[in-house]
Amino acid sequence: FVPEEITAKVGQKIVWTNNEAIPHNVTATEGADFASDTLQKDDTFEYTPTKAGTIDYVCTIHSGQNGTITVTE
Secondary structure (H helix, E strand, O other): OOOOEEEEEOOOOEEEEOOOOOOEOOEEEEOOOOEOOOEOOOOEEEEOOOOOEEEEEEOOOOOOOEEEEEEEO
8 A cells, every 4th residue: 555654534425446457456454444345456445534533444365455544633
């Protein structure tokens, strides 16, 4: 995930786009509850946080691909 760490505000839409030819997904592991379908090239997934805190997420297809969202008021 690029960038691996981002900051967003409560209510701000976050969009992931798979720019690679290999499939990926986005799955929250802590701080939120979301999981995308498998994203093929150019597919997107959107999530809008509803509370402040830290959200950790991973690609369950590829170990070691993870990210963190810091959500502020």
